[in-house]
Amino acid sequence: MIEEPKALRIARDLGPDGTPGWRQPTAAQIAAFRDQPTGFVLDAMMGAGAMSAAIKPCAGLPDRLCGPALPVGNRPGDVLATLAAIHMVRPGDILVAGFDGYQGCAAAGDRVMGFLRNRGGAGFVTDGPLRDLTGLRGIGLPAFCTGLTPGSPVARGPGTVGLPVRCGGQQVETGDMIVGDSxxxxxxxxxxxxxxxxxxxxxxxxxxxxxAQVADGLAEVGLISAMLESGEDIDWV
Structure with a gap:
């Protein structure tokens, strides 16, 4: 007989008391990313690290996000792990809720965002949609998702908290830096x-x-100018 899985798997070094060993960037490391555009950060990683373009800031909410990840893994249509993660959030954390890309119901709503805000969380990222837009705007917490839907999820599990999760095409682990903008x-x-x-x-x-050069009137691209001048890599037809 196949053994039924536990409803939740939670990384042992997570806990509401901030158990030592829960890795997290320093305040100085977080500050280094706070005002940097995502395009700059991506270029600094040689083009790696961007989540799917389907994940965008929710309309009418702040579109700037910066902080350490607390990853959550949910089954499609289920939010038990997300609810459990609320109890593990530390001030400044970004809750990254993997939803397996499921679009049939919401991965969270205004109540979850309210819990997250009240725990000191800095934002929410998911590869599923959200619901309760009016309520979300009242909460005012940055939230990135694939869109909106009125559909309600269930809370049965199984799910994971603090373990690596795949979200938007990227592997996310506890303490990774999450940087978001428009x-x-x-x-x-x-x-x-x-x-x-x-x-x-x-x-x-x-x-x-x-x-600054473009603002001063620059109207050519150096790489293309060099190619046109040398002619070596151009086939004029």
């Missing part, structure tokens, strides 16, 4: 945070310099 969501793996911060400085300098 362009979407980028995931920075915990082990790469310092390296990405170092690369980010150079990316930002280059991008801001080019922006």
């Amino acid at each position: 362009d979407g969501i980028v995931v920075v793996p915990f082990a790469r945070i310092d390296a990405v911060i170092a690369a980010l400085r150079g990316v930002a300098e280059a991008e801001l310099s080019l922006d």
